[in-house]
Amino acid sequence: MSGPPRKHSLSLRGHRTSVSLEDEFWLAFRDIATADGRPINDLAAEIDAARDPRTGLASAIRVFVLNRLRRDVG
Template sequence: MSQRPQKHSLTLKGHRTSVSLEPEFWDAFRKIAAAEDRPINDLAAEIDAARGADIGLASAIRVFVLQHFMTRQL
């Protein structure tokens, strides 16, 4: 069973922001960044730039993680 979301700070294009995600999503997000040999802040900035104004960053990260692993399973 998932734990409560954990808040972590990220730096996106020089600006600090905090994002709350469940530990499982943080772990998966870090694994994706490591596999791509990229800092997690760079990956988060890319997701931030691609999301719509009506979508929160935490939601965009969750969808990114889900899509990443779904495409690997198909």
């Protein structure tokens, strides 16, 4: 079972920020970035730029991870 979300630091276009994610989502997000050969900060910046401003970055990352895993499984 997952523990509570933990803060993880990111740099988005030179701006430091943090997101609170469960370890499982953070590890899956890092794995996706690695599999794509991309720095995690670049992937986070892309997600940040594409998200609806009413959606938090952590939520956008969770949905990204879920959609990516669904795509890869299906």
